[in-house]
Amino acid sequence: MTVLGAVFRPQNPPESLRAAVRVAEATGLEELWLWEDCFLESGIASAAAALAWTERLRVGIGLLPVPLRNIALTAMEAATLYRLFPDRLILGIGHGVQSWMEQVGARVESPVTLLSEHLAALRALLAGERVTTSGRYVHLDDVALDWPPTAPPTVYAGARGPRSIRLCGEYADGTLLDSITDADGVRAARKLIDEGRAAAGRTDRHYIVVNLLAVTGPDAEARLAAERTPAHAPGAGVAGDAHAVADAVTRLAEAGADTVVVQTTADDSDPAAFLRFVAEKVRPLVS
Numbered sequence: 001m002t003v004l005g006a007v008f009r010p011q012n013p014p015e016s017l018r019a020a021v022r023v024a025e026a027t028g029l030e031e032l033w034l035w036e037d038c039f040l041e042s043g044i045a046s047a048a049a050a051l052a053w054t055e056r057l058r059v060g061i062g063l064l065p066v067p068l069r070n071i072a073l074t075a076m077e078a079a080t081l082y083r084l085f086p087d088r089l090i091l092g093i094g095h096g097v098q099s100w101m102e103q104v105g106a107r108v109e110s111p112v113t114l115l116s117e118h119l120a121a122l123r124a125l126l127a128g129e130r131v132t133t134s135g136r137y138v139h140l141d142d143v144a145l146d147w148p149p150t151a152p153p154t155v156y157a158g159a160r161g162p163r164s165i166r167l168c169g170e171y172a173d174g175t176l177l178d179s180i181t182d183a184d185g186v187r188a189a190r191k192l193i194d195e196g197r198a199a200a201g202r203t204d205r206h207y208i209v210v211n212l213l214a215v216t217g218p219d220a221e222a223r224l225a226a227e228r229t230p231a232h233a234p235g236a237g238v239a240g241d242a243h244a245v246a247d248a249v250t251r252l253a254e255a256g257a258d259t260v261v262v263q264t265t266a267d268d269s270d271p272a273a274f275l276r277f278v279a280e281k282v283r284p285l286v287s
Helices: 014-027 043-052 071-084 098-103 111-126 162-171 183-200 220-227 242-255 271-285
Strands: 003-008 031-034 058-065 089-094 131-134 139-143 155-158 174-177 207-215 259-263
Touching: 003 014, 003 058, 003 271, 014 031, 014 043, 014 271, 031 043, 031 259, 043 058, 043 071, 058 155, 058 207, 071 089, 071 111, 071 139, 089 111, 089 174, 111 131, 111 155, 111 162, 155 162, 162 174, 162 183, 174 183, 183 207, 183 242, 207 220, 207 242, 242 259, 242 271
Parallel strands: 003 031, 003 259, 031 058, 058 089, 089 155, 155 174, 174 207, 207 259
Antiparallel strands: 131 139
16 A cells, blocks of 8 residues: 655745644545755754654654764754654655755755765764764764663665765665656656665665655645646646645555655645645555
């Protein structure tokens, strides 16, 4: 069965997260995803709160921009959450939006190199290894976590371009594809991921999470059109009722998505209602 999740967008004020989380838990939504977009809300802080307010809900961070973070801090924060809330955190990292990284003085010359070094070190630290490395950007001298996760977790990486997607196959355990992606894009990404996995000699399972921009209600078409950008693939996004959204989810799943995360538009002022729509109206229509 396709795993179905939904996004609490950080355009909503932090104080509205608790009500949304409670709806997600009460309605049986499988996964709630959070973003760490500049300059909105912290992914780690929001995830910690969401996990503490719930008992079974899985919470994804999609994603933490690594130029903002020292690798040791990322590993420490993630390991703490993995141990506090076993099997409920889904961690995604990425090289971030370069214009935002420029604004805060964190932009690097080679984001792909940084992401590969960060992934390699992060996965090793979370696996309980003692790490010494001196890369172009990541430097560790005999570093190990005192409280690593009890088992190595699945670490996801977000990507858009071919080089970054191929890198995900080589260094990450799963790939996050954003809402500009349609079913054809998922199939193309799977080929690039497999190339990266082959280059690294990896035979373990690689998971693909795809975001779907979905709008419902009487003005759905206009709101979807306003949210779309030139970067969106022709088949990306859907406007309509629960059946239309479920059909779009199914197309992505058939193309290779293991998880589809449904997101509303930035102007949606009632995130809890959208989460309820996904859990109660869309979920029963998705196999």
